[in-house]
Amino acid sequence: MTDSTRILLIGGHGKVALLATPMLIDASLEVTSMYRNPDHRSEIEELGAMPLERDVTTLSVEDWADLLKDFDVVVWSAGNGGKSGAAATYAIDRDAAIASIDGAASLGEQAPRYIMVSYVASTxxxxDPDASFYPYAESKKSADEHLAKTNLDYLILGPSGLTLDQVNGIEVIEDSTEAGADRTTSRILVAQVITEFAVREFPQTRVLPFVDGDTPVSAIR
Known part of the structure; x- marks a missing residue:
């Protein structure tokens, strides 16, 4: 990677993206932060990122291709988070994510590297289909499985229960619900992992399940 690496944060006003933005800028990347609410522009600008106001649910595959052709790395960190019901969750976390993946994949050799922020054991x-978490779980499963079927250079991040705790490092775990049970992952660590792999090659695995630990992120291979 060079100092001119261009990165797009989709869901730029989310907690992880807001933490990652200054880290990425400090790593000499050109950061564009994509958000929906116009009220968030000033906060994103104050962090030093280029603001890009878009509603992910309105973008077609062709729209995504036209947008993503200008970037070297794209990070999907958008999500409904269950705030607006199941329909919005499927529209954002599944349908929009898949459209962005297809838009990137359509660029062939010019496609950006793709980092998907997901959760441990998503696939x-x-x-239970009656549980409130089910639409999110199904959406992430669909998007992650779709990404895995492409020829993109991709990495799926699988944190466990998210916190805002300070961290000393990372522990890579098995990609299973059992391995992630009763473990937590700081959003700060997720932001650190995004920054690490925005500036170097992805690790050997395409899926990186992890929790807070004591190993430096830079040691992951």
Whole structure:
């Protein structure tokens, strides 16, 4: 990677993206932060990122391709977070995410590297369909499985229960619900992992399940 690496943070006003923005800028990347609410522009500008106001649910595959062709790395960190009901969750976390993946994949050799912020064991969940978490779980499963079928250079991040705790490092775990049970992952650590792999090659695994630990992020291979 060079100092001119251009990165797009999708969901730029989310907690992880707001933490990652100054880290990425400090790493000499050109950061564009994509958000929906116009009220968030000033906060993003204050962090030093280029603001880009878009509603991910309105973008077609062709729209995504036209947008993503200008970037070297794209990070999907957008999500409904269950705030607006199941329909919005499927529209954002599944349909919009898949459209962005297809837009990137359509660029062929010019496609950006793709980092998907997900959660541990996303593709093997056993959430009850009646549970409130089910739409999110199904959406992430669909998007992650779709990404895995492409020829993109991609990395799926699988943190466990998210906190804002200070961290000393990372522990890579098995990609299973059992391995992530009763473990937590700081959003600060997620931001550190995004920054680490925005500036160097992805690790050997395409899926990186992790929790707070004592190993430096830079040691991951």
């Amino acid at each position: 093997s969940h056993t959430i």
